[in-house]
Amino acid sequence: MEFYYDAKDRSGKTISGTHNSPGEQELLSWIRGNGWVPLNVSQHREISLTVPGDKLADSAAKERSEFWDLSPRIRLRDKLVFFRQLATMIAAGIPVTASLAILTEQTQNRRFRSVLTRVYKRVSAGTTLGSALAENPKCFDAITIPLVRSGEESGTLDMSLAKIASFMEDQENLRKKIISAMTYPTVVICIALLVLGVMVAVVVPQFEKAFGNLNIELPTLTLMTFKFGRWMQHNWYVIPLVIIVAAILLRQLRKMKSMKMPVDTLLLKIPIFGDIIFKASLTRSFRTMGSLLRSGVPVLSSLEMTAEVAGNERIKRGFLEMRDGASMGRALNAVVREKKLFPPMIGHMIAVGEETGRTDEMLEKIADWYDAELSEKIKRLSSILEPVMVVFVGIIVGFMVLAIFLPIISAINAFM
Template identity: 35%
Template sequence: MPRFQYTGRTASGKVRGTVNANSEREAVSRLRSGGVRVIDILEVKETVWTKDIHLGPPVKLVELVLFLRQFATLVSAGVSVIDSVSILAAQVEGKVFKGVLYEVEKELREGQSLSKAFQKHPKVFSVLFISMIQAGETSGNLDDTLERLAVQYEKQHALRQKVVSAMAYPILVGVISIAVVIFLLAAVVPIFEGLFADFGGELPVLTRFVLAMSNWTQSFWYIWSGLLLALILAFTKVRKTQKGKWRSDYAMLKVPLIGKLLQKAAIARFTRTLSSLLKSAVPILEALRMAEQTVGNEIMRNVLRESRELLEVGEPMATALKNHWSIPPLVAQMVAVGEQTGALDTMLQKVADFYEQEVEVATDRFKAIIEPVLIVLLAVLVGTIVLAILIPMFELFNQLNTY
């Protein structure tokens, strides 16, 4: 879609910016509806230098949460859906999201429903998002659905941040440790190697080992760097296959400390999603199908698939949960009680609340345990190299003192 650069005035003063539209007239119309009186407008020709480059998702979860909360407020205040989208499109800061919302506004003015308009932008709005909006339109409770979606994405973002922060620390320390060791072996140890050769004599076993590692690091750097790159590419390729995902997710769940953290995060994710969908009056089979897509773990995705298949033949979904090692007994029992009492959405929400708190506790515990372990590991690696250099140095000093 063409982009137009404009200068205009609002109640607060002079403004500049860009807007996406099919024509200059449409761009001016959109700006006017957003409270901007256009002074000057010019189409920006897309080139390699002006084209936006986006890394990661086109719209961040934080942007989506803010949009949903403001959208819910406007709709509940009696503002029409079209006007609400128009107002929010004018004040959204992200260029990609702004363009998408302007396109949604255009489709709404052409007579499309809100869910259909969102459906044309699958990279921004997920299947879960569209299904809940559709359910909200059908039930007439769109403002409640928008608020529920905001809570859903807010919790999802917080959960992801906790897991990422817990995993980022050991990865960062690991990368720094490897970089320090490579630097010492490639740049520091060779300086002392020539000194040891000048003095002659037999070196200690530890020193000979470190010198051999130093020579290997310098001489065959292309081999070990190539192997590392090949391992990364192989893992990425394996993760793209169904069997590869299953095996890697199974292995991660079995890793001490990390496995429990990932298990709790996955449970919190799918129970929160399932609860939100059921509260929005989405049929349970469809809700389970969408929860499968958001759980983020192939093992638990298979469990949810089995639960859906049991429901299709008239069996309770708790049966599959009870019979699988990756689902704690508490979750299966709460689901069973929810099915029996007809309050499955409420029970799932309680499970989600509980496991979100458990994730927070688990991340704090993980950081408290892993920090001293990584520090000790780094000290051992660096200390071994330093000790391998110091031992023969002390022997050389002793020999010089005897002379």
């Protein structure tokens, strides 16, 4: 019979795998004979893990498969649910390999299921969970891997997985807050542009034809509106094309090393929205660093990993400068206070954390502070944007109405 097993080796490291044995007692004897301490054992049950399009032959084949895979992308929510369920199952005593098999079978997202299948097969072959996850860097980031490895080495894998799930949940909530801040103005602007397009393409030409038959002198505003209407009828696609090209250009500029810093610095200077980007980045960054330090990851490694999740090149540079200062033996709070990027409060709180030996706790408090600030900022922004957007739409509609009715008023005055 084939069994799953979890055990600790002589160095205290958690290992998982499968082994053929006549029975459970024989398996336990085999584990102890290797000098390991058995943690969990369970009989293997055959589970089909066939994934359409799954390629395990070589990396090139996998990349081609992923390129042509039209299934939904792997969302943060998918990974959050996976880590939460995996933590629960391991805490309940189910071996890692068996837990992976069950969760892989239950996963609906084809792309994520393909990744989990590879992880399951590697763990079944004796690889640690952390190493198996590290082989899929496009799915599991540099923050997840050290937390998993820390849990495996300390024998608290379930707690580490639960911490990862909580961290991802915070990220998901942060993402939702930012989306909620952008949704209302985006919808209103789209509606305003749609109304403007309909009026220019349908309503304005009718009035232009009517005014042409009246042979009256038209105001400059009306002539400009009619000219714009004629241009829109033949070149309506230019405006959405310019918006799409501008968005693609901005995205490509952010990918260029030479342009990433100036573009991200400019984004931070945008009124209102720049402050939201700044607070969101600090919330994510300090929560990440606090979680890493609490899990036993060294300070320098934590700073380097935190820089990678900052989401903004200017803030990333700030954390890398903190790493450089810390590598020379300087206190974190001293480095932070020198930089104009971070508010003074951050330096003071880190100083308290370093003096009391609770730096991880203070970093998480900083994240909580900026999370609350971000929520309040978004709430205020929503209350301000509502009347501003109404006025914006009113100005557009009013402009069009004025352009159309000015010649009508002039014609009435002329007849009178």
